[in-house]
Amino acid sequence: MIYSHSSGRIVGRNPIHEPEELFLINNHRIALQASRGAAANLVLLFHTSAMSFKYFQFDFLGVGTLERSGGVDFFFLLTGFLLYLTYGNKIGTKTTVFPYLTNRLIRIYPFYWLITLVVLPVYFLVPSFGYGYETHINTIINSFLLLPQTHGPVLPVAWSLSYFVLFYLVFSLLMTLGKKPAYLLVSIWTAITLCHFLNVPLISADIDRHVYLNFLFSEINLEFITGCLLAKWAKHHKSKYYKLLILIGTLCFLLIWINNKYLLIPYHNYLLFIIPSSLILLGATSVPEQLQLPNWVKRLSKLGDASYTILLTHLLFISVLMKLSVATHIVDNLGFLFTDLIIVGMTVPLCYMTYRFAESPFVKGLKSATILRSSKPSNAIT
Numbered sequence: 001m002i003y004s005h006s007s008g009r010i011v012g013r014n015p016i017h018e019p020e021e022l023f024l025i026n027n028h029r030i031a032l033q034a035s036r037g038a039a040a041n042l043v044l045l046f047h048t049s050a051m052s053f054k055y056f057q058f059d060f061l062g063v064g065t066l067e068r069s070g071g072v073d074f075f076f077l078l079t080g081f082l083l084y085l086t087y088g089n090k091i092g093t094k095t096t097v098f099p100y101l102t103n104r105l106i107r108i109y110p111f112y113w114l115i116t117l118v119v120l121p122v123y124f125l126v127p128s129f130g131y132g133y134e135t136h137i138n139t140i141i142n143s144f145l146l147l148p149q150t151h152g153p154v155l156p157v158a159w160s161l162s163y164f165v166l167f168y169l170v171f172s173l174l175m176t177l178g179k180k181p182a183y184l185l186v187s188i189w190t191a192i193t194l195c196h197f198l199n200v201p202l203i204s205a206d207i208d209r210h211v212y213l214n215f216l217f218s219e220i221n222l223e224f225i226t227g228c229l230l231a232k233w234a235k236h237h238k239s240k241y242y243k244l245l246i247l248i249g250t251l252c253f254l255l256i257w258i259n260n261k262y263l264l265i266p267y268h269n270y271l272l273f274i275i276p277s278s279l280i281l282l283g284a285t286s287v288p289e290q291l292q293l294p295n296w297v298k299r300l301s302k303l304g305d306a307s308y309t310i311l312l313t314h315l316l317f318i319s320v321l322m323k324l325s326v327a328t329h330i331v332d333n334l335g336f337l338f339t340d341l342i343i344v345g346m347t348v349p350l351c352y353m354t355y356r357f358a359e360s361p362f363v364k365g366l367k368s369a370t371i372l373r374s375s376k377p378s379n380a381i382t
Helices: 019-023 026-056 071-090 098-125 137-145 156-176 179-197 203-208 211-216 220-234 242-262 270-284 295-305 307-327 330-334 336-375
Strands: 002-004 009-012
Touching: 026 071, 026 270, 026 295, 026 307, 026 336, 071 156, 071 220, 071 270, 098 137, 098 156, 098 307, 098 336, 156 179, 156 211, 156 220, 156 307, 179 203, 179 220, 203 211, 220 270, 242 270, 295 307, 295 336, 307 330, 307 336, 330 336
Parallel strands: none
Antiparallel strands: 002 009
16 A cells, blocks of 8 residues: 555555545554454453353453443444545435445455354254244344344344444445435434434334334434544544543543443443544544554554454354363363453454454455456447
8 A cells, every 4th residue: 555645645555455544544544443453352351251251150350241342332433434534525426336335245244144154053953052033034034134123133243233234325325315315314314313312202102113213213323423423523633632532532431331330320321432432533533644653553453454353253252162161171270260361362363363364365355256247348238
C-alpha cells in the first residue's frame, strides 16, 4: 500500500483488501484495527468467564454473571463508522451496489456457513449440548440465512451477524436511492427505532409483537447510526487529546461493568456502551500519522484482522478446552484460575491460526474468483 501525503489517503492496495483501508491513513487504520482486536478479545474473556461459571462455578475475573461486555456494541458502532467513512459519499447517488454487497456478504456468509456446518452435527449427536431447537429445520434454515428468530441461531455467537447484514442492506438501499428519499428513509427508520427504544405507547407495543419488526427497529440500530454520525464528525475533526479520549473510554467500560455487577446506580442498559465506544473511536482516528506506535498496538491490530474469526470460533475452542481440562483432571491439579488463564492463552492463538490458515485464504480466494469472473467479457448469444 502507498500512502499519499497530499491527499492523506492510502492510494494503492490489493483489490481483495477491505475497502475502508482507502480512507484511513496508516496509523488510524492500525489504531482502529487494534481497538477491533481488543473488543474481540474482550468478548472472548467474558465468554471464558461465563463458561468457567457454567463448568466450574468459578467467576473468572469477576464478570461471569454479566450479560454483556460491550465488545459487540463496539463492533456495531465501528461498522457504522467504517461504512459511512467508506461509502457515505455514495448515499443518494443511485449508484450500483453489486460490488459493495458482494464484498460485504462474501466477508460474512461463507466462513460462517463453514463453522456452522462443523458445529451442527454435534447437536444431533449430543442433544444436551444445545437447547433443543438447534436441530429444527426452520432454525437451521433461518440460521444459515441469518434471519431473525425468537431464539438464538445454531451458532449462538452469530446472533450479531444478522444485524451486520441488516446494516449492509440498509446502506446499499441508501446508495440506490436519490438524496432526498435516502435521507427521508433514514429519518423514518431512526424515528421509529427511537419510539421503540423509548417505549412510546402503541408504536412500541406493536413492534414488540412481531419478530421481524422488533429486529428491524431494534435499539441496536442506534449504535450503528451513532457510528455513522461519528464518522461524519471524524472526517473533519481531530483531537490532540487522543490518548485521554482512549483512556477515558477504557475507564468508562470498566465503570459500566462495575455498575452492572453491583448496581451502584439503578440504571442498566447496554446502550451506555455507546459512550466509551465513541470516545475510543474518536481517539483512534486522531492518532498523529508521524507517531511511532508501540509494538503491542501493532500486534493487537493483527488480532483485529482476525476479529471475525475470533468472534465465530472462540466459544467452540473454549468449550472443547474446558471439557478436556475436566477429562484430564488439569483443573484439579492447577485450580480454576490457572486453568482459565491457560484456556485463554490457548484460545487466542488457535483463533488466529484459524484466521491465517482457513478464513483468510478462503475469503481471499472467493473474492479473487469473484473479481476475475466479473472482469471477463460476456459473450453475446445469437
